[in-house]
Amino acid sequence: MVISTEQIETINANPLYQTIGMRVISAEDGRIISHLTPPENVCWPFPGQPHGGILFTQMDSTMAWAALSKAGEGTNCGTINLEIQYPSPAKGGFFTCETQVLHFTGRSCFVRGETRDKDGTLVAMGQGTFRIIKVHPIL
Amino acid sequence: MVISTEQIETINANPLYQTIGMRVISAEDGRIISHLTPPENVCWPFPGQPHGGILFTQMDSTMAWAALSKAGEGTNCGTINLEIQYPSPAKGGFFTCETQVLHFTGRSCFVRGETRDKDGTLVAMGQGTFRIIKVHPIL
Amino acid sequence: MVISTEQIETINANPLYQTIGMRVISAEDGRIISHLTPPENVCWPFPGQPHGGILFTQMDSTMAWAALSKAGEGTNCGTINLEIQYPSPAKGGFFTCETQVLHFTGRSCFVRGETRDKDGTLVAMGQGTFRIIKVHPIL
Amino acid sequence: MVISTEQIETINANPLYQTIGMRVISAEDGRIISHLTPPENVCWPFPGQPHGGILFTQMDSTMAWAALSKAGEGTNCGTINLEIQYPSPAKGGFFTCETQVLHFTGRSCFVRGETRDKDGTLVAMGQGTFRIIKVHPIL
Numbered sequence: 001m002v003i004s005t006e007q008i009e010t011i012n013a014n015p016l017y018q019t020i021g022m023r024v025i026s027a028e029d030g031r032i033i034s035h036l037t038p039p040e041n042v043c044w045p046f047p048g049q050p051h052g053g054i055l056f057t058q059m060d061s062t063m064a065w066a067a068l069s070k071a072g073e074g075t076n077c078g079t080i081n082l083e084i085q086y087p088s089p090a091k092g093g094f095f096t097c098e099t100q101v102l103h104f105t106g107r108s109c110f111v112r113g114e115t116r117d118k119d120g121t122l123v124a125m126g127q128g129t130f131r132i133i134k135v136h137p138i139l
Numbered sequence: 140m141v142i143s144t145e146q147i148e149t150i151n152a153n154p155l156y157q158t159i160g161m162r163v164i165s166a167e168d169g170r171i172i173s174h175l176t177p178p179e180n181v182c183w184p185f186p187g188q189p190h191g192g193i194l195f196t197q198m199d200s201t202m203a204w205a206a207l208s209k210a211g212e213g214t215n216c217g218t219i220n221l222e223i224q225y226p227s228p229a230k231g232g233f234f235t236c237e238t239q240v241l242h243f244t245g246r247s248c249f250v251r252g253e254t255r256d257k258d259g260t261l262v263a264m265g266q267g268t269f270r271i272i273k274v275h276p277i278l
Numbered sequence: 279m280v281i282s283t284e285q286i287e288t289i290n291a292n293p294l295y296q297t298i299g300m301r302v303i304s305a306e307d308g309r310i311i312s313h314l315t316p317p318e319n320v321c322w323p324f325p326g327q328p329h330g331g332i333l334f335t336q337m338d339s340t341m342a343w344a345a346l347s348k349a350g351e352g353t354n355c356g357t358i359n360l361e362i363q364y365p366s367p368a369k370g371g372f373f374t375c376e377t378q379v380l381h382f383t384g385r386s387c388f389v390r391g392e393t394r395d396k397d398g399t400l401v402a403m404g405q406g407t408f409r410i411i412k413v414h415p416i417l
Numbered sequence: 418m419v420i421s422t423e424q425i426e427t428i429n430a431n432p433l434y435q436t437i438g439m440r441v442i443s444a445e446d447g448r449i450i451s452h453l454t455p456p457e458n459v460c461w462p463f464p465g466q467p468h469g470g471i472l473f474t475q476m477d478s479t480m481a482w483a484a485l486s487k488a489g490e491g492t493n494c495g496t497i498n499l500e501i502q503y504p505s506p507a508k509g510g511f512f513t514c515e516t517q518v519l520h521f522t523g524r525s526c527f528v529r530g531e532t533r534d535k536d537g538t539l540v541a542m543g544q545g546t547f548r549i550i551k552v553h554p555i556l
Binding site for chain 4: 294
């Protein structure tokens with residue numbers, strides 16, 4: 001399913017995204033894109049660079065929406081595992097994360113993602129497995 | 140090396156740890172333990188449960204200190220990769236992460252970690268590779 | 279459950295283990311140990327060193343037995359994901375892999391493993407998630 | 418660099434590939450494709466399905482060639498870490514693995530891969546980090 005603009009606005013209002021400076025900007029079926037403009041308090045220990053855990057949080061959550069766009073209304077999901085690699089330092093203060101579902105079984109979803117800086121340099125790449133659940137539906 | 144109580148206090152004062160509710164509590168050579176008491180704004184989408192990215196941030200940073208305790212003064216480190224798995228939902232509002240260096244080559248450090256809730260239930264397990272660097276020394 | 283000596287003999291007779299030179303040597307509940315004496319044809323491209331994929335095969339299969347020792351009779355399991363890291367070159371022609379279940383939910387099993395050479399040097403470390411299934415029972 | 422047809426023939430003659438039924442079939446710069454036709458002795462414990470470790474071996478080695486195609490003549494490489502996920506059972510006896518370099522720093526190479534069966538079903542997805550070395554050059 002395509003997540004509607006209204007749903008995206010609701011998603012983006014959550015407190016975690018406000019804390020780390022994240023916004024979902026596009027939500028096609030199985031393909032979600034988000035932006036990160038990290039505030040200074042999450043840029044540590046390297047000045048101006050978001051902590052790797054903040055980049056992970058952006059990727060994990062963006063992937064989860066990709067999984068949910070496959071699972072549809074009335075569902076939520078939990079991360080079983082996620083592996084992240086950091087090819088380059090995260091410079092420049094603005095990052096775009098693109099995630100894509102590679103396989104969906106109904107109960108599990110296998111997703112990939114890449115995060116790039118303003119110049120297109122790859123700062124993080126990840127792949128994860130998500131479990132679709134029916135409690136606390138979020139869509 | 141053992142990280143001194145004074146150094147630990149400096150570490151714990153950083154803005155990222157304040158944001159996510161994290162504190163290093165013990166720092167032996169190659170073995171670091173931290174606590175997480177996540178504030179409500181990082182507990183999303185499941186009420187009362189820190190986002191998986193917050194648990195990842197705690198683990199990544201706790202592992203990094205384990206690597207730095209091996210690398211010694213005048214160093215910093217960057218995460219090359221980290222794989223995290225989430226065996227159980229993160230309930231109860233208080234989490235302990237223990238990390239341990241398994242192998243240190245001088246330039247790279249291989250580290251493992253487990254995060255448990257108040258009752259000892261395993262909520263996250265991870266393993267990662269860290270690159271020791273000499274810029275922006277943090278110890 | 280403890281896997282009996284008779285069951286271990288049956289396990290060890292399988293053609294894959296013959297091909298790569300692997301044997302399960304100990305199978306307590308949730309804790310399995312195997313040996314690898316790799317023949318020359320799987321030691322490539324570095325002379326005398328088993329390919330990383332052979333070390334992975336040993337670890338994956340040893341972990342699977344650890345999962346099955348928790349799941350019990352009438353089950354089999356499939357690997358959902360496995361992350362492996364290679365801290366040191368695999369020298370000396372003989373390797374011991376120890377695996378341990380960290381968490382078992384009934385349907386999934388979270389397992390860790392380490393492989394060491396004759397001198398105790400860590401050559402591989404892994405963690406994986408296994409799905410318990412009821413088809414093609416193997417115990 | 419593009420790996421020449423002659424070099425590919427030399428690669429494919431190695432004993433490990435003979436043992437597991439693997440062949441590199443295409444080697445553009447940073448993008449390598451291989452085939453796997455696994456013999457019965459590596460199809461265990463599920464009849465007709467290669468062990469996950471054999472699929473891993475194919476992926477790891479195909480990724481390594483992708484890294485080497487970036488590193489150029491006079492080099493070899495070692496796997497630092499590789500994470501593999503198995504979305505579907507590996508059926509049908511013939512598998513194609515496509516790997517691609519996402520980032521190359523000169524000393525490290527970040528690579529992804531997917532393995533699909535005859536019908537295009539995804540049976541494995543991986544991402545790994547490779548260290549470029551100058552000993553035992555293989556190209």
